[in-house]
Amino acid sequence: MTWRASVLTLFPEMFPGPLGLSLLGKALANTLWSLDVRDIRAHGLGKHRTVDDTPSGGGPGMVMRADVACAAIDAARAANPDVPSIYLSPRGAPLTQKRVRELAAGSGAILLCGRFEGLDQRAIDARALEEISLGDFVLAGGEIAAMALIEACVRLIPGVLGAEASPEEESFSNGLLEYPQFTRPQSFEGRDIPDVLTGGNHKEISKWRQARSEALTRARRPDLWALFEKAKP
Numbered sequence: 212m213t214w215r216a217s218v219l220t221l222f223p224e225m226f227p228g229p230l231g232l233s234l235l236g237k238a239l240a241n242t243l244w245s246l247d248v249r250d251i252r253a254h255g256l257g258k259h260r261t262v263d264d265t266p267s268g269g270g271p272g273m274v275m276r277a278d279v280a281c282a283a284i285d286a287a288r289a290a291n292p293d294v295p296s297i298y299l300s301p302r303g304a305p306l307t308q309k310r311v312r313e314l315a316a317g318s319g320a321i322l323l324c325g326r327f328e329g330l331d332q333r334a335i336d337a338r339a340l341e342e343i344s345l346g347d348f349v350l351a352g353g354e355i356a357a358m359a360l361i362e363a364c365v366r367l368i369p370g371v372l373g374a375e376a377s378p379e380e381e382s383f384s385n386g387l388l389e390y391p392q393f394t395r396p397q398s399f400e401g402r403d404i405p406d407v408l409t410g411g412n413h414k415e416i417s418k419w420r421q422a423r424s425e426a427l428t429r430a431r432r433p434d435l436w437a438l439f440e441k442a443k444p
Contacts, residue, residue, distance in 0.1 A: 214368055215319035216361045217247040217291045218354075219283045221262065221326050225354045230361060238371040246361075247291060251275075254282035263327050272328035280323065280334040287321045296321045296340050298330060299353030299360070303342030306360060308383035310343070314360075315367040322360065324353030386439045387428045390420040 218226060226248045231239060238244055252260045256279065263273040284296060297320055304310075314320055323330070323340065335342065345356045366372055382389040393404045407419045429436045 212318050213242055214244040214315070214317075214365065215247060215291050215294070216244070216357075216364075217249065217287045217294075217319065217321045218324065218357055218361075219249050219251050219280075219287055219322065220324040220352075220354055220357070221251050222324075222352070222354060223248045223250045226358075228358060230358055230365075234371060234373070235362060235365050238365065238368070243368055243370050244365050247287070249283060249287055251279065251283045254279050254286070266328060270328070274328050275325065275330045275334075277331035277334035277337065280330055281338055284321065284323065284334070284338050284340075291319055291321060294319045294321055296323070296338060297360070298323045298325065298335060298340040298342050299344075299356040300325060300329070300342045301344050301347070301349050303344040306343050306345055306363070308363075311360070311363045312367060315364040320360075320364070322353070322357040324357050326352045383435075385424075386435060386442060387424040388432060388435070390423040390427070 220226070227236070227239065227246055230236065230246065239246060252262055255262045256276075261276075262279045263275050266272065266274050288296065294317060295314065299322060334340070343356075343360065345359055350356060393408060397404055397409070405419065407415050410416075425436075425439075428439065
């Protein structure tokens with residue numbers, strides 16, 4: 212079954228955007244995955260297809276209505292059943308490579324892209340939406356976050372990347388940051404490729420890469436390093 216991303220957005224013209232380029236775009240054209248983009252405003256109310264209203268209790272901005280959002284979610288679920296329904300939100304759980312692998316192993320996902328001041332909580336509760344965040348910052352809407360999540364998942368689908376083993380050696384695949392990479396020329400502005408990488412001893416290369424991954428993680432991501440240390444046998 213083809214992995215299918217259903218995106219609910221007020222700006223469908225933003226897609227496929229970067230997802231239609233390079234290896235992901237080729238994979239999309241070759242139906243290794245599919246993209247179903249749906250305009251939330253199609254479920255809007257009245258002559259002007261209204262999708263939002265003022266916040267209850269007062270405050271700035273507008274809030275996406277629960278009835279409109281749920282109608283859009285229900286339509287997407289009918290077309291793409293039995294997949295996780297995700298609301299891209301800065302208050303969601305941080306997206307991790309572990310969650311990406313889980314999503315990529317399934318048959319797809321429904322992604323609701325928020326706008327305005329957010330989504331009526333009743334829609335989140337009524338449709339049991341999983342809230343996911345890219346990090347501790349705020350975007351104008353969820354479209355960029357949805358693209359990032361989709362790319363992270365699609366690149367793990369067999370056949371999308373050229374080198375099948377490459378995802379297994381990247382940052383976070385084993386709980387560590389990726390080791391430094393080098394290529395020709397051998398010397399650049401007085402900086403040489405480490406000798407171990409050009410010596411042909413694959414056991415030593417593997418040991419060097421592991422050591423560099425551990426050192427980088429320990430220095431730059433003490434949170435990941437603590438988890439890695441805890442997981443050691």
